[in-house]
Amino acid sequence: MRRPNFLKKTPLAWLQVTRERTRLMVAIAGIAFADMLIFIQMGFEGALYDAAIQPHRNLQADLVLINPQMQTLFSVKSFPRNRLYQTLGHPDVASVSGVYIATGQWKNPATTQERAILVWGIDPANPSFKFPEVNQNLNQIQPLNQVLFDQAGRPEYGLTATEFEQTGAFATELNDKRVTVKGLFTNGASFAADGNVIASDSTFLQLFPSRSPDQLEVGLINLKPGADLEQVQAALAAALPNDVLIGSPEDFAQIERDYWANGTGIGFIFGLGVGVGFIVGIVIVYQILYSDVSEHLPEYATLKAMGYTDNYLLGVLFQESLLLAVLGYLPSIALAFGLYQLAFSATMLPIAMTTRRAITVLILTIMMCSISGGIALRKLRAADPADIF
Amino acid sequence: MSPIITAQKLSHHFGEGRLQKQVLFDIDLEINSGEIVILTGPSGSGKTTLLTLLGGLRAAQSGSLKILDQEILGASKRALIKLRRNIGYIFQAHNLLSFLTAKQNVRMSLELHPHFLGQDLDAVASDMLTAVGLGERIDYYPAELSGGQRQRVAIARSLASHPKIVLADEPTAALDKQSGRDVVEIMQRLAKEQGCTILLVTHDNRILDIADRTLYMEDGMLMKPPSLGLAA
Numbered sequence: 001m002r003r004p005n006f007l008k009k010t011p012l013a014w015l016q017v018t019r020e021r022t023r024l025m026v027a028i029a030g031i032a033f034a035d036m037l038i039f040i041q042m043g044f045e046g047a048l049y050d051a052a053i054q055p056h057r058n059l060q061a062d063l064v065l066i067n068p069q070m071q072t073l074f075s076v077k078s079f080p081r082n083r084l085y086q087t088l089g090h091p092d093v094a095s096v097s098g099v100y101i102a103t104g105q106w107k108n109p110a111t112t113q114e115r116a117i118l119v120w121g122i123d124p125a126n127p128s129f130k131f132p133e134v135n136q137n138l139n140q141i142q143p144l145n146q147v148l149f150d151q152a153g154r155p156e157y158g159l160t161a162t163e164f165e166q167t168g169a170f171a172t173e174l175n176d177k178r179v180t181v182k183g184l185f186t187n188g189a190s191f192a193a194d195g196n197v198i199a200s201d202s203t204f205l206q207l208f209p210s211r212s213p214d215q216l217e218v219g220l221i222n223l224k225p226g227a228d229l230e231q232v233q234a235a236l237a238a239a240l241p242n243d244v245l246i247g248s249p250e251d252f253a254q255i256e257r258d259y260w261a262n263g264t265g266i267g268f269i270f271g272l273g274v275g276v277g278f279i280v281g282i283v284i285v286y287q288i289l290y291s292d293v294s295e296h297l298p299e300y301a302t303l304k305a306m307g308y309t310d311n312y313l314l315g316v317l318f319q320e321s322l323l324l325a326v327l328g329y330l331p332s333i334a335l336a337f338g339l340y341q342l343a344f345s346a347t348m349l350p351i352a353m354t355t356r357r358a359i360t361v362l363i364l365t366i367m368m369c370s371i372s373g374g375i376a377l378r379k380l381r382a383a384d385p386a387d388i389f
Numbered sequence: 390m391s392p393i394i395t396a397q398k399l400s401h402h403f404g405e406g407r408l409q410k411q412v413l414f415d416i417d418l419e420i421n422s423g424e425i426v427i428l429t430g431p432s433g434s435g436k437t438t439l440l441t442l443l444g445g446l447r448a449a450q451s452g453s454l455k456i457l458d459q460e461i462l463g464a465s466k467r468a469l470i471k472l473r474r475n476i477g478y479i480f481q482a483h484n485l486l487s488f489l490t491a492k493q494n495v496r497m498s499l500e501l502h503p504h505f506l507g508q509d510l511d512a513v514a515s516d517m518l519t520a521v522g523l524g525e526r527i528d529y530y531p532a533e534l535s536g537g538q539r540q541r542v543a544i545a546r547s548l549a550s551h552p553k554i555v556l557a558d559e560p561t562a563a564l565d566k567q568s569g570r571d572v573v574e575i576m577q578r579l580a581k582e583q584g585c586t587i588l589l590v591t592h593d594n595r596i597l598d599i600a601d602r603t604l605y606m607e608d609g610m611l612m613k614p615p616s617l618g619l620a621a
Contacts, residue, residue: 008500008506008510010489010493010497015493019488298482299484299485299486302478302480302484303486303497305478307474309470385441388482388484
């Protein structure tokens, strides 16, 4: 097969970029640094959001019922339990169960320091969560004042997994009442809660005596096999009064996510971090391209005198920026994987690379380099072949 | 022989309004195909401006200038770029691309011509470099070559695509006597082989003998060289 003509031509951009090793290394390091900044910011932002909605996503339900005012676990709102029972009237609803949520005070027995913790009261007869460790240990929380503890919470609660596994029991006070930890599960700390405790609904009502059993925070609805989820949701939404909101667990999670992303400064702060990384990248790539163009200006003018068009040279500059973008991006994504792993083991935040983020950063890098190329281009236009004689 | 370059009443100005300065005055010039012409004269006399006009590097302003049977006055930018591909240039500074080897630099001029793309470009470029006596240094970078060798690469680059016209501006100015002599002799030999026309601007008296004809320019006008005027 004959090679197409463009493959026979000298790859000017590649040769120029790779000829000066030191400058190339500096360029790659600079772009990789900017990309790392962006990856870290996006990683932490995503992790913090994911941590905030981790419990929502682990609810064992097809549909959930909440108070329309409820935006975040940090400040829960309740609704009448009867609304949940009303949904049983729909022929496709198989079962329902209520979840109580409140913030309690957990005492670290070693330091006697109290710390806020999110307490979940669930029906111990049915699985309310998808966590296998919780469902295996439901019988453990049936007796009063026995709870399951989130081992991925902050260490300040005074309970470590290794110690617990050795002794098999951990006793402390929750809201000044004696409780015993009977099992562990893994959820993780978030904005709303430094830690989580799961108890039976009866234990919950004992720990929070002011709470009425008729007011729930979340209602879990499970449908019969083969039921059309959207249809049931629409029918229930139409039948229920406006004091409750019905949606999938993911809808519930997105409400929480939106609260932290838009209702607080967090989205802005991380966005700013990404923006700074982006600008740092533009400046670095611009410096590289500008000095490349300046140094080779008479040579570029010679190319024009020989009959190369402006567009050819613009193409070379654009290819250079693309090459730098890709060459800088590759090490940055490898480093980001490592840093995410490091951050995960240090903070227990659910920080991980996603395809979506990898692609977003690649596109940002290409934009970054194109913008720099666009600025450096003005210098290239100064290459006038009439000036070199 | 038919003229390959014809200028009639060619004038050129720099600047605008009151700062306008005329640098070329009614130049009449004919250069025939295959001629080697040397253009000499004091600095600031307009030689280089004339050269850039002939090379299509500058738009002509008034008079008439025909190169390769094409009127340059009022020609489009696109037409000028096309014209440039049929003209070889040799500059005082070699202006080789520093990040390309000698061979790759020569290739850059070949790649402008679609008919070369069907051939083995590396072989054509290597042959050309061998013809200028650099057969052993084909894959050297400009930084690894001497001044004379670089200028020879520049000659190989400008002549590789067999241009009809070669314009050279002080090609020997930065070279020692022997290298300068070698460079112009190579130019002369290749131009004769290819039937190519050369217009060479120079101050260098040592190379005047290679020319078929010598033109003298002063204050933007072509005239008889002063020394010849005295002798006549």
